[in-house]
Amino acid sequence: MNIATTETATSPSRSLGNYLAGDVPDENKWADCVHCGLCLEACPTYLETGHEHQSPRGRVHLIKSVADGKIELNESFMDPVFTCLDCRACETACPANVQVGGLIEEARGQIRRAMPLKGWRGAVSRFFLNGVFPNPDRLTKLGGLLKFLRKSGLLALARKTGLIKVLPSHLEEMERVTPEIGVPVRKKFPEVIPVRGERKKRVGLLTGCVMDVVFSNVNEATVRVLTQNGYEVHVPRDQTCCGALHVHAGDRESGRKLARKNIEAFNDAEHVLVNAAGCGCAMKEYPELFREDPESREKAEAFAEKVTDVSKFLYDHGFEPPKGRIDARVTYHDACHLAHGQGVREEPRSLLREIPGLELVDMPHADRCCGSAGIYNLTHPEMAGAILEQKMTYVPEEVELISMGNPGCMLQMAVGVLRHGRSAKVVHTMELLDRSYQIEDQTGTDREV
Ligand code: SF4
Numbered sequence: 018m019n020i021a022t023t024e025t026a027t028s029p030s031r032s033l034g035n036y037l038a039g040d041v042p043d044e045n046k047w048a049d050c051v052h053c054g055l056c057l058e059a060c061p062t063y064l065e066t067g068h069e070h071q072s073p074r075g076r077v078h079l080i081k082s083v084a085d086g087k088i089e090l091n092e093s094f095m096d097p098v099f100t101c102l103d104c105r106a107c108e109t110a111c112p113a114n115v116q117v118g119g120l121i122e123e124a125r126g127q128i129r130r131a132m133p134l135k136g137w138r139g140a141v142s143r144f145f146l147n148g149v150f151p152n153p154d155r156l157t158k159l160g161g162l163l164k165f166l167r168k169s170g171l172l173a174l175a176r177k178t179g180l181i182k183v184l185p186s187h188l189e190e191m192e193r194v195t196p197e198i199g200v201p202v203r204k205k206f207p208e209v210i211p212v213r214g215e216r217k218k219r220v221g222l223l224t225g226c227v228m229d230v231v232f233s234n235v236n237e238a239t240v241r242v243l244t245q246n247g248y249e250v251h252v253p254r255d256q257t258c259c260g261a262l263h264v265h266a267g268d269r270e271s272g273r274k275l276a277r278k279n280i281e282a283f284n285d286a287e288h289v290l291v292n293a294a295g296c297g298c299a300m301k302e303y304p305e306l307f308r309e310d311p312e313s314r315e316k317a318e319a320f321a322e323k324v325t326d327v328s329k330f331l332y333d334h335g336f337e338p339p340k341g342r343i344d345a346r347v348t349y350h351d352a353c354h355l356a357h358g359q360g361v362r363e364e365p366r367s368l369l370r371e372i373p374g375l376e377l378v379d380m381p382h383a384d385r386c387c388g389s390a391g392i393y394n395l396t397h398p399e400m401a402g403a404i405l406e407q408k409m410t411y412v413p414e415e416v417e418l419i420s421m422g423n424p425g426c427m428l429q430m431a432v433g434v435l436r437h438g439r440s441a442k443v444v445h446t447m448e449l450l451d452r453s454y455q456i457e458d459q460t461g462t463d464r465e466v
Pocket residue numbers: 049050051052053054055056057073074077110111112113114115
C-alpha cells in the first residue's frame with residue numbers, strides 16, 4: 018500500500034496514495050475484505066448491471082486501488098462510487114464486516130474536493146444543500162409555494178395544458194405523490210410538548226428538514242404517539258438538517274458543520290429520537306466525520322449513543338398497546354438505513370402487530386432497496402426506476418397498506434404504487450400507531466396512559 022506520509026490517523030494533513038491530503042478513506046474499513054463475493058447478490062446495482070465495478074467488492078477494490086496509487090482519482094472512479102445507493106445491503110451480507118457505506122462516503126468526499134460540481138449542477142446542488150436544507154424557513158416557503166400552486170389550480174392547469182411535461186417524468190410523479198403540505202411541528206407545537214397523563218421521561222425529537230415540511234403529518238403523529246405514552250417531547254429550536262444528504266453527496270465539510278450544530282442543540286437530551294431512517298443512520302455515524310478531530314469525535318460518539326429510531330425506542334422503553342381497530346392488511350418495507358444501517362428490523366413489525374385488526378403480511382426481500390436512497394432517484398432516475406420496478410414485484414398484491422420508517426422510501430414507494438396502478442396506501446409506522454390511538458379515543462375505549 019502506498020502511504021505517502023507516516024502521520025497518524027488523527028492528522029488532518031494525512032495523505033494516502035492518489036487521494037488528496039486529509040479526510041482520506043479509512044484503510045481499516047477495507048482491511049478485512051477477502052474478496053469472497055458474498056456481497057454481490059445483495060447489491061441492487063450489481064444485480065441490475067452484472068458489472069463487477071458496480072458491486073460492493075468491485076467498489077472496495079477501486080477505493081483501495083486509489084489508495085495504492087494504482088488508479089487515479091478521476092471521472093472513471095467517480096461513476097461506480099456515485100452509482101452506489103449507499104444502501105448498506107452489502108454490509109448485512111458481508112461476513113467480514115467490511116464497511117462499504119462508510120468507504121463510499123469517504124471516497125465521495127475526496128471526489129467532490131478533487132472535482133467539484135460545476136455549472137448548473139453545481140448551482141442547484143449548492144442551492145439545495147447549503148441554501149435550503151439547513152434553513153427551515155426557506156424550506157417552509159418552498160412547501161408554501163407548492164401548496165399555493167396546488168390550491169390556486171395552477172398545477173392542475175399545467176397538467177391539463179401539458180406544460181408539466183417540461184419537468185422530467187420522475188419529478189412530475191414525485192410531485193403527484195407528495196402529500197398535502199401541512200404545518201411543521203416546530204411551528205405548530207411549543208418547544209417542549211407535554212405528555213398526556215403521567216410523565217415518564219423527556220426525549221429530544223429530530224424534526225428533520227424535508228420531513229417537517231413534506232411529512233409534517235408524520236412528525237405530528239410521532240409527537241402524539243410519544244406524548245400519549247408519557248414521553249415529553251423536546252423539539253430544540255436550534256436543531257438543523259442531519260446532514261445525510263450532504264455526506265451522501267460528498268460535501269463532508271457541510272456535514273460536519275450540521276453535525277456540530279445538532280450535537281450542541283441536543284446537548285441536554287438523554288435520548289434523541291428520529292423517525293427518518295436516513296437521518297438516524299447519519300447521526301449515528303457522526304463520529305466518522307470527525308476521524309481527524311479527536312475532541313469532536315468524542316462528543317459525536319456520546320451523541321451517537323443517544324440517537325434512536327422512534328420505533329426502537331418505543332419497543333425498548335415501553336408503550337401502551339393501542340386498542341383502536343384498523344381492519345386492513347399491511348406489509349412492511351425495511352428502509353435500508355433502518356435495517357442495514359441501524360439493525361432495526363423487528364421493532365417496527367412488533368409495533369404493527371400490536372394494532373388490533375391489522376394483519377401483517379410478509380414482503381419477500383423486504384430489506385431490498387426501493388431506489389430512493391436520499392436523492393438518488395433524482396440523480397440516477399433510470400437505475401432508481403429499475404430498482405423500484407423490482408421492488409414492486411415483492412409487494413404483496415392483497416395489501417391495503419405499505420408501512421415503513423423513512424420519508425424518501427415513502428415517496429419512492431408511492432411512485433411505484435402510482436406506476437403500477439395499485440391502490441395500496443404508503444404510510445409511516447407512526448401514522449398507523451397514531452391512527453389506532455385516535456380510533457381508540459373516538460370510540461371511548463378505556464386505556465390507561
Ligand atoms: S465486502 Fe465482504 S462480502 Fe464483499 S467481497 Fe469483501 S469480504 Fe466478501
